[in-house]
Amino acid sequence: xxxxxxxxxxxxxxxxxxxxxxxxxxxxxxxxxxxxxxxxxxxxxxxxxxxxxxxxxxxxxxxxxxxxxxxxxxxxxxxxxxxxxxxxxxxxxxxxxxxxxxxxxxxxxxxxxxx
Amino acid sequence: xxxxxxxxxxxxxxxxxxxxxxxxxxxxxxxxxxxxxxxxxxxxxxxxxxxxxxxxxxxxxxxxxxxxxxxxxxxxxxxxxxxxxxxxxxxxxxxxxxxxxxxxxxxx
Numbered sequence: 001x002x003x004x005x006x007x008x009x010x011x012x013x014x015x016x017x018x019x020x021x022x023x024x025x026x027x028x029x030x031x032x033x034x035x036x037x038x039x040x041x042x043x044x045x046x047x048x049x050x051x052x053x054x055x056x057x058x059x060x061x062x063x064x065x066x067x068x069x070x071x072x073x074x075x076x077x078x079x080x081x082x083x084x085x086x087x088x089x090x091x092x093x094x095x096x097x098x099x100x101x102x103x104x105x106x107x108x109x110x111x112x113x114x115x
Numbered sequence: 116x117x118x119x120x121x122x123x124x125x126x127x128x129x130x131x132x133x134x135x136x137x138x139x140x141x142x143x144x145x146x147x148x149x150x151x152x153x154x155x156x157x158x159x160x161x162x163x164x165x166x167x168x169x170x171x172x173x174x175x176x177x178x179x180x181x182x183x184x185x186x187x188x189x190x191x192x193x194x195x196x197x198x199x200x201x202x203x204x205x206x207x208x209x210x211x212x213x214x215x216x217x218x219x220x221x222x223x
Contacts, residue, residue, distance in 0.1 A: 040215050041215055042117065042119060042201070042203070042212065042213030042214050042215050042216070043201070043203070043213040044213070045211065088156065090156075090158060092158075103160040103163075104148075104160055105160075106150075106157060106158035106159070107157070108155060108156045108157045109156035109157070109158075111156075
């Protein structure tokens with residue numbers, strides 16, 4: 001099925017460990033986004049990309065890095081995980097930036113716990 | 116204070132009831148989105164509004180730009196409507212601000 005696929009779905013990390021979350025979309029979308037979702041708060045944009053080879057910071061970029069080497073993949077990296085990064089992470093893609101009649105397609109989420 | 120406020124935070128309804136979820140925002144916007152997040156975590160886009168009203172099946176979304184308010188209505192609610200409903204507003208400069216969500220549980 002077409003859509004946005006995130007891996008892994010769950011992960012537990014120890015403080016200081018590193019990991020990479022992978023987001024893959026097969027809709028040829030230019031725009032991709034990484035959000036985090038925390039209890040009582042709305043989704044917050046971490047980083048985004050407007051095309052292959054480009055990335056930009058969102059609202060809460062500190063402690064994260066991203067790469068978009070291929071159009072279909074958007075990677076989110078945590079170099080040294082901290083308990084404050086315990087969250088549910090969502091990847092999304094869209095043909096254009098949430099405007100006009102375009103829809104944003106979201107992945108299923110990755111539940112990350114940092115202990 | 117969040118720029119986007121949703122109410123109620125939690126809502127339990129009986130199957131068949133008419134449900135209203137509200138979204139108020141404090142900034143100028145160019146569009147408003149309603150999203151649905153299922154228990155499994157996946158998020159889907161329900162509506163994008165810039166004025167008036169939209170209907171899709173049992174779902175109706177309205178927006179009043181002057182009052183900075185939008186409502187999402189569900190008619191003849193069903194347990195499968197149980198989900199988190201999220202309002203998001205698009206501001207100038209392509210900034211998208213999300214509400215914290217309304218957790219809806221429909222009991223049979």
